Amino acid sequence: MADNNTPKPDKPPISEESAGLAEDTVGITSSDGQTTITIHRHFCKGCEICAEVCPKDVLKMVVAPDRWEGTIVEVMNIENCNACMLCEYQCPDFAIEVFNVKKEQKKKEKKAVG
Numbered sequence: 211m212a213d214n215n216t217p218k219p220d221k222p223p224i225s226e227e228s229a230g231l232a233e234d235t236v237g238i239t240s241s242d243g244q245t246t247i248t249i250h251r252h253f254c255k256g257c258e259i260c261a262e263v264c265p266k267d268v269l270k271m272v273v274a275p276d277r278w279e280g281t282i283v284e285v286m287n288i289e290n291c292n293a294c295m296l297c298e299y300q301c302p303d304f305a306i307e308v309f310n311v312k313k314e315q316k317k318k319e320k321k322a323v324g
C-alpha cells in the first residue's frame with residue numbers, strides 16, 4: 211500500500227524566462243533618429259498580427275522556442291517604417307510601441323492650440 215507520507219517528486223519549475231515572462235524589452239531606432247520601435251518581448255505571444263498589418267514589411271516573426279507560441283516578432287527593416295502606428299494599435303498585448311519625433315511634436319502642437 212502506498213505511503214501517503216512519501217514526498218512526491220518535485221515537478222521541474224517553469225522559469226519566468228522559459229514562459230516568456232521575464233522582462234525583456236528591446237528598442238531599435240532608425241538611422242535618422244526619427245523613429246524608435248520598442249518590443250516588449252515578454253508580452254509578445256507571437257500572434258503575427260503586427261507583421262501582417264505592417265504595410266512596409268518592417269516586422270518579421272522569428273523562431274523563439276522558449277516563447278509562448280515558439281515565435282516572436284522582430285524589427286527587421288526600421289528604415290522602411292512610416293510610423294503609421296498600425297502595429298501598435300493592432301497588437302492585443304501592448305507588446306509593440308512606435309515613437310516618431312515628428313508625430314510627437316504635432317501632438318504637442320495640437321494640445322497647445324487646444
Ligand code: SF4
Nearest residue numbers: 254255257258260301
Ligand atoms: S501583435 Fe503583439 S503579440 Fe502579436 S506578434 Fe505582434 S507584438 Fe507580438
Ligand code: SF4
Nearest residue numbers: 264291292294295297
Ligand atoms: S508603424 Fe507602421 S510601418 Fe512602422 S512597423 Fe508599425 S505598421 Fe510597420
